[in-house]
Amino acid sequence: MSKWLISIALCISLPFQAFANPEVRVGVLKYGTVNWEIAVIKHHQLDKKFQFDLKVMSLASKNASAVALQSNAVDIILSDWLWVNRQRYEQRMYTIFPTSMATGGLYISANTGIKSLVDLKGKKIGIAGGAVDKNWLLLQAYSKKKYGFDLNNETEPTFAVPPLLNRLILRGDLAAAINFWHYGARLKAAGYKHLVTMSEMLTEFGIEAKIPLLGWVFDQEWANQHPNAITRFLLASREAKLILASSEREWERIRPLLKAENDDVFTALKTDYRAGLLSEFGAKEIDASKQVFDILAQEGGRTLVGKATSLSDGLFWKSNQ
Incomplete structure (x- = not known):
């Protein structure tokens, strides 16, 4: 298990207690690959294991995901850190827990x-x-x-x-x-x-670290007010990824969700999904992200980064930030 994945477990600040399980509402694209992970969480009842109630809302598009988060219809969506950074410069203080890296x-x-x-x-x-x-x-x-x-x-x-x-x-x-x-x-x-x-x-460009691409995005204030909810969800997400990283049987079980046209496509999807999982995240990955931001800002301008001039402090979530 990587240091990055272990760190999720260590971020629990309060013991599990015998109170009502917190509800966590997650918005996912109806046909997105994130549904593979959600299916693993549900099948293995990881929300029950980590003592929270997972509610999943299927959404039609990336824009619909953003609207759902901004309107408080969901607590968490999957998005990229550039979008989150742009929101923070608009005083919408979302934060991201990165889960996958830029590949392809x-x-x-x-x-x-x-x-x-x-x-x-x-x-x-x-x-x-x-x-x-x-x-x-x-x-x-x-x-x-x-x-x-x-x-x-x-x-x-x-x-x-x-x-x-x-x-x-x-x-x-x-x-x-x-x-x-x-x-x-x-x-x-x-x-x-x-x-x-x-x-x-x-x-x-001299960037050797693996840079994050996507992650779980949520309101920073909500996370600070509900530390058990976000931590337990991230623990379940971590375990689902570990299952997909190691279990061939699990991939066979969720194979219908992949809609793979043949065995070669199925194998390629499984291999590339595993290769894209973020195994480390720390100072060097943040520095690499800052370098990539500068390149993208130069090439894409305000159409891409909005009012942002750099990476916002607090962009990448950590408990009690």
Whole structure:
């Protein structure tokens, strides 16, 4: 078990008591991969083990998740730290407990003649997250630094929703694509390969630590007022991840939730999910996040980071902060 996961257990400041279990309301995207973890918590009754009542609200979109949190319809959602940081500069004092790290990269066909980003000149690159997608912005910064090559101006960026993006590259309409990790896993299963990985992009900027991407987001004041509720939820979340990290049987049980088209896709999804789990988080990861923020702010501007000029103190949650 990693030091990061152990630290969750150590953050309990009060013993479990025989009072009514606190209720924790979690909002999740209806078809999001976070449902895999929620299914493990429910099946193994980890909420009962850690003495809280888990209420799950299915939401239609990322925007719906934000609205649910902001309107106090839920206590916790899954989001990224850039969004949280932006909210804090708007005096909405949310905080994030990071759970997964930035992975993936730019996919190309294994049979293509493309050897570097410069070979994409004049070609179409598919991007799933829009013009300020974090991976796309990091790729642009990487390309400028390593090759002096402006991807945004020298290629034809093509934005599409993740399923369509995969269809476009599979039928040869795109030379390369950046997609959400579970769609990237499907490309990998179909024989596609990375031209550039996230790790390579970060290394070019001297960043060796694993940076967080997503995490559990909640109101800082709510967490301070309900320390048992948030701690017990995080303990259940931790145990669910440990089960998924180690149990083949559990993956077979939740296989219908993955909607894997074949065995290769199933294996790729399982492998990439495990690879994306954040195993450490401390000072060096925070410093790395600060470096990444600076790169993204330079590339994406206020459209991405809002009023934020740096990482807000308290962005990453710790008990009694």
